[in-house]
Amino acid sequence: MESTKPRLFSGMKPTGRLHFGNYFGALKQFVDLQDTHDSFIFIANLHALTGLPAKDKLMQDTHDLILDYLGAGLDPEKVTLFKQSDVLAHANLTWVFNNLVTVPYLMRAHAFKDAEAKKAEVNVGTFDYPVLMASDILLYNTDVVPVGKDQKQHVEYARDIAGKFNNQYGELFKLPKELILEEVEVIPGTDGQKMSKSYGNIIPLFGTDEEITKAVMGITTDSRGKDEEKNPDELVIYQIHKLFNGSEELKAQYTKGLGYGDAKKMLIKDIIDFVTPMRARRDYFAANPKLVQQILVEGAMKANDIAMKKIFDVYEAIGLTQ
Ligand code: TYM
16 A cells, blocks of 8 residues: 655665764664655665775675664664665666756766866766766655755755656656755764765764774864863864763753863763664674565565656656557
């Protein structure tokens, strides 16, 4: 039976360990919304190819990501979990959409501009990334796409592409909306810049106690003493700490009376307490690989059901079926 709940679609790339930017910026929303939304959460392994990962690393990262999803609290009874590569229609729809977008339009994408600034020759996969992402979102009649702020433009591109297709061939695609929570749209890393693997400033979501301790000890602080008055909202450490403890009491302590050394000790404990139940869930699934496999097979079947219908409608609308 068709669900009457709004359709939610999102996912992450399997390109290394998740961090608390991924968690608070996106994954937590996936978990929080799984009861109220008809949710599809996938592993964007085709998107990961743009970085040409070694085969074994891609396989390991993919396996880790599904465990991370489950550990963080996604319930396979409520959410359809699948791998992008298990649904061939993502690539098929990308090819169709490639003909509706222009080169200058894709050249305006932030991610492309960033890649170009760093590297002389950007591969075609990186250039076409937003079109594949539009296909992901649009195949599933998506209403909302929970993401961090860095993905806003990609969802806008998906909306544009849906509009272009609908104008040209008839209304086949819903126009999706990004869901970005202002308080967590950019989670800072240990140096105060956006938390990101490429900046080396992450706190890993499923790190060991030692790794968490090391990352927290590296958070940038200033030289003010514990009894000097401070504005907590300007402190990197408080911006991170408040994610785990949003109480007024903690904020007051940061204003005056709490030294950075003690604050870091508290934060380490708060993070470890926070992840302990998640680690237990993750360990359970890690010990049951057959169950994980089955979750992905069932997810792929459900996703394919919807995606195949959509791609056939598209093929029909554009004259690829007779
Ligand atoms: P990815 O794998 O880079 O990141 C996954 C999610 O984490 C969010 N995020 C952050 N949010 C707040 N603060 C941060 N410091 C931070 N770092 C990361 C990202 O905004 C994202 O929501 N292109 C996507 C994957 C993708 C996708 C899709 C997402 C492919 N197709 C379709 C939604 C719908 C990406 O690379 O995310």
